[in-house]
Amino acid sequence: MKPITLLLIALALGSASGCTTVKPWERGTLSKKEMSWSPDPLAAKLGEHIYFAKEAAAGGYGSAGGGCGCN
Amino acid sequence: MAENKKNTISPTVAALYTAAFALPVYNKTVTAAGSPDTSPSVSARISTYEEDRLSGSNFSGIGDQERYDIEVGQVKVVYPINDTMQLTVDSAYEKMSGASPWFITPDATTGEPLQVMSGATIDDERLDASAKLDIYKGAYTISPSVGFSTERDYKSVFGGVSVAKELANKSTTLRAGISASFDEVEPTSDPLIDPGRIDSDDKENVTAFVGIGQVIDKNTVVQSTLTLSHYSGFLSDPYKLVSNSDPLATAADRRDSRPDDRTQYIWSFQLRRWAELFEAALHANYRFYYDDWNIRSHTLDVGFLKHSDYGWSFEYSMRYYSQTQADFYSPFYTLVRSDGHYSSDYRLSPYGALSFRVKLAETINDWTVSLSAERYISDKSYSLQSVDVENPGLTDFTLFTLGADYVF
Numbered sequence: 385m386k387p388i389t390l391l392l393i394a395l396a397l398g399s400a401s402g403c404t405t406v407k408p409w410e411r412g413t414l415s416k417k418e419m420s421w422s423p424d425p426l427a428a429k430l431g432e433h434i435y436f437a438k439e440a441a442a443g444g445y446g447s448a449g450g451g452c453g454c455n
Numbered sequence: 456m457a458e459n460k461k462n463t464i465s466p467t468v469a470a471l472y473t474a475a476f477a478l479p480v481y482n483k484t485v486t487a488a489g490s491p492d493t494s495p496s497v498s499a500r501i502s503t504y505e506e507d508r509l510s511g512s513n514f515s516g517i518g519d520q521e522r523y524d525i526e527v528g529q530v531k532v533v534y535p536i537n538d539t540m541q542l543t544v545d546s547a548y549e550k551m552s553g554a555s556p557w558f559i560t561p562d563a564t565t566g567e568p569l570q571v572m573s574g575a576t577i578d579d580e581r582l583d584a585s586a587k588l589d590i591y592k593g594a595y596t597i598s599p600s601v602g603f604s605t606e607r608d609y610k611s612v613f614g615g616v617s618v619a620k621e622l623a624n625k626s627t628t629l630r631a632g633i634s635a636s637f638d639e640v641e642p643t644s645d646p647l648i649d650p651g652r653i654d655s656d657d658k659e660n661v662t663a664f665v666g667i668g669q670v671i672d673k674n675t676v677v678q679s680t681l682t683l684s685h686y687s688g689f690l691s692d693p694y695k696l697v698s699n700s701d702p703l704a705t706a707a708d709r710r711d712s713r714p715d716d717r718t719q720y721i722w723s724f725q726l727r728r729w730a731e732l733f734e735a736a737l738h739a740n741y742r743f744y745y746d747d748w749n750i751r752s753h754t755l756d757v758g759f760l761k762h763s764d765y766g767w768s769f770e771y772s773m774r775y776y777s778q779t780q781a782d783f784y785s786p787f788y789t790l791v792r793s794d795g796h797y798s799s800d801y802r803l804s805p806y807g808a809l810s811f812r813v814k815l816a817e818t819i820n821d822w823t824v825s826l827s828a829e830r831y832i833s834d835k836s837y838s839l840q841s842v843d844v845e846n847p848g849l850t851d852f853t854l855f856t857l858g859a860d861y862v863f
Contacts, residue, residue: 403671406626410673413729418736418760418768421678421725424814426500426529426545427827427856433547434504438831438850440778440802441744441752444682444721446617446632446664 490591491535495863502527502856506553509570513847518572519554522850526550539591546584552576556848558696559786559799568786570847573694574648581606585613594621600634611638615662626670630680636660642693649696651706656689674729682721690717697797698787708791711798713783719746735761738772750803752778753839758812766818770827774810777839786844801848807837816858825858 406414413419422428436442506522514520531545554572562569585602601614615634622629641655666680695711726739738758745751758772781803783796814827833849835842 403626403669404673405624406670406673408625413674414670414676416729416736416762418762419676419727419729421727423760423770424825424858426498426531426858427814429545430500430502430527430529430547430856431829434852434854435776438802438833438852439752439776439808440746440748440750440781441719441721441742441754441776443662443684443719444664444680444723444742444744446630446666446680446682 491538491541491589492533493535495532495534496861497533497863498529498531498858498860500527500529500856500858502529502854504852504854507851507853509572509848513570515560515569515571517560518557518574519576520572521553521576523551523553523555525552541589541591543587543589544584546582549581550579551581552578556695556801558698559847560698561787568844568847579607594623595619596621598632608642609638609640611636613637613660617664628668629666630668631663631665633661633663635662638688640689640693649694651710653689653693656693658686658688658690660684660686674731676727678725680721680723680725682719682723684719684721686717686719688715690715692798692800695798695800697785697799699791699797700787700789701791703791704788707795708788708797711800712796713781713798714748714794714796717746717748719744721745733759733761735759744778748803749782750779752776768814768816768818770812770814770816772812774812775807775837776810777807777837778805779838779840780805786846799846799848801846801850804846804849805838805840805842806833806835806845806849807839808833809837821862823858823860825856825860827856827858829854 417423432442432445504523504525504527506524509520509522511520527547527549529545529547531543534542534544536542553576554574555577557571557573559568560571561567581604583602583604585600587598587600590597596619597616598618599614599616601612603613604611613634613636615632617630617632619628619630621627636659638658638660639655640653640658642652644654645652662682662684664680664682666678668676668678670676691713692711696709697711699709701708721742721744723740723742725741726737728737728739730737736759738756738760740754740756742754743752744754754774754776756772756774758770760768760770762768781798783792783794784798784800784803786799786804788797808831810829810831812827812829814825816823816825830851830853832851835845835849
């Protein structure tokens with residue numbers, strides 16, 4: 385396994401190691417729009433389409449989609 | 456998940472955490488699972504995309520140096536049907552013109568690769584549309600979706616379904632999904648220029664994903680997704696050729712000819728962290744990609760989003776991308792390959808890319824208007840691996856987007 389892969393898995397584990405129970409009244413920050421996975425879904429979709437047409441890698445974020453003649 | 460504030464974790468929990476992965480829900484906040492939006496909304500975007508002119512040092516002198524200019528219009532409607540269902544419909548229209556890379560030829564003096572471009576400007580239009588229904592049933596959200604894409608020489612229909620389950624602690628979300636697409640390619644005929652071009656062919660894709668999202672603390676949430684995707688059918692570029700100087704090469708050895716299947720393995724990890732000092736959110740997304748054409752890539756996207764209480768917002772992000780080459784790729788060929796696979800497409804070449812994005816927005820009552828810009832630059836020097844020969848077809852581009860959103 386490449387060192388960068390090990391580092392990233394360690395980061396993932398490290399981020400999980402300090403999990404705390406968040407009470408409902410403490411979730412205001414997590415509900416902010418800027419904390420969402422995709423604050424601008426249309427921009428994200430266009431970006432993924434452009435990168436799909438320019439790069440070998442595509443997808444991986446859990447959305448369905450069709451192809452195009454651009455790749 | 457253990458309610459343990461110390462920085463330790465049992466091996467069993469660590470193993471479970473890394474063994475489970477999740478799907479993101481694009482237009483939901485990280486904790487707003489299991490309910491429709493409170494009001495319908497409409498979003499529209501107009502974008503202009505322009506690729507840089509092919510540089511003279513990379514140009515063979517054959518074809519047109521001007522690359523693609525594309526105008527894109529997007530619209531999206533989110534409609535909460537009732538307390539348990541929400542419909543999302545979006546569509547995009549593209550109008551594109553410009554020349555594209557055709558094949559690469561070695562310079563007669565230096566042997567360096569030079570790009571041959573298509574001659575006449577290509578004009579084309581593309582329309583796509585998709586619909587997704589979110590059905591909320593207690594802790595479950597079930598989301599079927601369908602869509603299509605059509606252009607002069609390419610048509611695609613696709614559909615899928617994903618399921619999300621929020622665990623009782625409301626801090627963990629498990630997700631899974633599957634989707635499929637069926638594509639038909641029917642390239643425009645040009646018997647004088649390229650008599651060997653196919654008339655039509657098909658391509659299929661099946662993609663499945665699983666994942667997990669986890670609230671770490673009141674300011675931090677992470678998400679991890681594992682994706683498996685398989686393509687089969689005609690995966691080559693019908694318009695592209697390759698230069699092959701082998702005297703034994705036939706016409707087939709001078710066409711872009713890729714394997715008829717491709718399996719992709721993808722892991723993505725996303726982090727959202729609230730920075731109280733700046734009253735802004737930090738976004739970090741990482742993706743590792745590997746396929747059985749032997750291409751590996753890393754993508755890292757880091758962003759900073761600040762929304763003020765006075766209606767304005769500012770976003771800045773940077774994206775880094777690096778990929779290795781397909782094992783059958785070469786700028787040009789001097790020998791016939793036993794597997795019959797060839798491609799000089801820059802998209803299968805080794806390189807890296809940097810992207811810089813900025814967005815400004817202003818919200819007044821129920822309206823939000825925005826303006827964003829992105830600059831993308833690609834070069835062999837940005838690759839994580841050393842690259843000996845850069846593909847002369849690598850492209851840089853600039854994207855501007857004007858947006859408007861209205862919440863009813």
